[in-house]
Amino acid sequence: MGKDEKGKNKSWLKHFAGTLAGPAIFFLICWLPFFREMNQEAVYVLAVFGWFVAWVIAAPFSWGISALVPLVVLPLTGMDFMAVAGIYGQGTMFLCIAVLLIGEAISKHGLGKRIAVTILSMKWIDGRFSRFLFVFMMMLFCLLPILMSGATFMMFSLTTSTVAYLLEECKKNQLNVSENRLRAAMGCGLLYAFFAAFMTTIPVYTHNTVNVGLLKQINGIDVSFFQWMIPGVIIGLVTLLALYMVIRLMNPIGEDKLFSDPEYFKKQKAELGNMSLGEIMSLILFLVLLVLWVLPSVVTLPEGIASWLNMYWVAIAGVIAAFILPADREKKEALLTASDFKKLDWNMFLLVACGIGLTGLLKTTGFTEFVSAKLAGVSGSGLVALAAFGTTGITSFMSGLATDMILMNIILPVIGATGIHPLVIAKICAGLGMTLIFPWGGFMPAMCFSLSGMQVKDVIRMGIAATIVAMFIVTFGNLILVPLFV
Numbered sequence: 001m002g003k004d005e006k007g008k009n010k011s012w013l014k015h016f017a018g019t020l021a022g023p024a025i026f027f028l029i030c031w032l033p034f035f036r037e038m039n040q041e042a043v044y045v046l047a048v049f050g051w052f053v054a055w056v057i058a059a060p061f062s063w064g065i066s067a068l069v070p071l072v073v074l075p076l077t078g079m080d081f082m083a084v085a086g087i088y089g090q091g092t093m094f095l096c097i098a099v100l101l102i103g104e105a106i107s108k109h110g111l112g113k114r115i116a117v118t119i120l121s122m123k124w125i126d127g128r129f130s131r132f133l134f135v136f137m138m139m140l141f142c143l144l145p146i147l148m149s150g151a152t153f154m155m156f157s158l159t160t161s162t163v164a165y166l167l168e169e170c171k172k173n174q175l176n177v178s179e180n181r182l183r184a185a186m187g188c189g190l191l192y193a194f195f196a197a198f199m200t201t202i203p204v205y206t207h208n209t210v211n212v213g214l215l216k217q218i219n220g221i222d223v224s225f226f227q228w229m230i231p232g233v234i235i236g237l238v239t240l241l242a243l244y245m246v247i248r249l250m251n252p253i254g255e256d257k258l259f260s261d262p263e264y265f266k267k268q269k270a271e272l273g274n275m276s277l278g279e280i281m282s283l284i285l286f287l288v289l290l291v292l293w294v295l296p297s298v299v300t301l302p303e304g305i306a307s308w309l310n311m312y313w314v315a316i317a318g319v320i321a322a323f324i325l326p327a328d329r330e331k332k333e334a335l336l337t338a339s340d341f342k343k344l345d346w347n348m349f350l351l352v353a354c355g356i357g358l359t360g361l362l363k364t365t366g367f368t369e370f371v372s373a374k375l376a377g378v379s380g381s382g383l384v385a386l387a388a389f390g391t392t393g394i395t396s397f398m399s400g401l402a403t404d405m406i407l408m409n410i411i412l413p414v415i416g417a418t419g420i421h422p423l424v425i426a427k428i429c430a431g432l433g434m435t436l437i438f439p440w441g442g443f444m445p446a447m448c449f450s451l452s453g454m455q456v457k458d459v460i461r462m463g464i465a466a467t468i469v470a471m472f473i474v475t476f477g478n479l480i481l482v483p484l485f486v
Contacts, residue, residue: 015060021058053438062347104343105336108335109278127258140197141200166186167183177253184251191448192246195434199239243469251462391433437460
């Protein structure tokens with residue numbers, strides 16, 4: 001048997017095994033006695049979630065086909081077809097599309113390249129990708145507590161355009177750089193910077209605000225801004241540096257110094273010349289969107305106006321504006337044209353919609369209550385471990401905020417008797433409330449995954465290591481630092 005034939009046989013067997021893995025996990029979950037106490041609908045949703053995850057990882061089919069499994073299987077179990085179809089219409093998918101199109105406008109007309117070249121031309125960076133990534137992550141860590149949602153969408157757009165520019169330059173100069181690894185480094189760098197920055201202040205992250213409210217309600221404790229912030233900034237910064245090293249050690253892209261000529265990026269910057277109309281309009285659009293995203297956080301607006309200035313409507317309005325604002329008067333071309341829709345990865349959008357939608361179904365069908373009942377018996381010495389391992393484990397499969405609220409309601413009423421300050425638990429649950437392993441485990445992982453175009457296996461491979469490191473730092477950091485400030 002020739003090598004080609006052997007290769008074909010291996011490929012066929014891999015495809016066959018991957019195809020069977022999905023239904024096998026579905027029937028295994030349905031059969032396991034452990035889940036029989038759950039609502040039957042919740043068992044079916046969990047089983048379909050397992051099928052979906054197996055196919056995404058094994059990849060016997062495209063993500064789009066894998067994402068349609070719930071639409072086919074769940075109605076056969078008796079669930080309402082329209083209720084299942086509704087998971088594909090939740091706002092995150094449309095937000096992904098809108099932000100990617102805005103990023104395309106910034107990249108297409110050269111503004112993203114100008115920003116990336118400006119950063120890369122800094123003397124300390126010296127054309128090295130590792131240093132560029134460090135500055136990129138640190139910039140988000142510093143800006144997010146100040147600009148909040150504005151910084152979020154600014155970095156989303158910059159990620160898309162920066163990845164496109166770096167890959168273009170690497171191909172043009174025939175550099176020994178792995179495209180998949182570069183995408184993974186940028187995507188995980190963005191995600192890990194968000195993860196670290198979310199620990200810093202109370203208003204920067206919904207989990208923080210909710211947990212402060214629960215501390216007041218359950219324990220009668222008022223937490224000041226600085227009691228939360230000082231330990232949060234220290235732990236967040238240590239976490240950022242540690243997760244940056246995870247990327248460096250586990251995901252070498254190839255050549256670190258992208259260009260041997262130390263003046264390369266300075267020359268590139270000089271060659272760019274004056275800003276074109278397309279760049280100017282992209283910048284204006286970018287700044288207007290930034291103001292609109294930040295405005296509700298710093299100004300009290302009438303309820304009618306505030307409801308329209310949420311991240312979804314602002315992003316969609318930005319896309320509409322990009323189809324109107326001129327980029328080239330001679331060609332009569334706008335910032336975005338209909339052809340830009342062809343560049344979008346619709347399989348990826350379906351993957352994001354399906355994964356997030358299924359986590360919502362898990363909550364509404366009773367999986368949340370089942371998990372809560374199983375964890376309610378844990379007491380005393382295991383409560384910190386429960387907060388850390390429970391939050392980390394469960395957020396990989398369902399809403400981080402729902403997990404946070406479940407564990408807080410279980411642990412806070414009994415933690416005082418152990419001598420551990422309740423704020424320790426609140427900060428651990430909030431700090432670990434976003435999964436780093438699965439791209440469908442929440443809005444932020446989904447956005448970072450989709451915008452960078454990285455592969456699922458890279459997210460999981462680095463995410464497991466990053467989660468272990470982060471869990472150690474967040475848990476012990478809060479146990480040590482929180483008592484010093486309360």
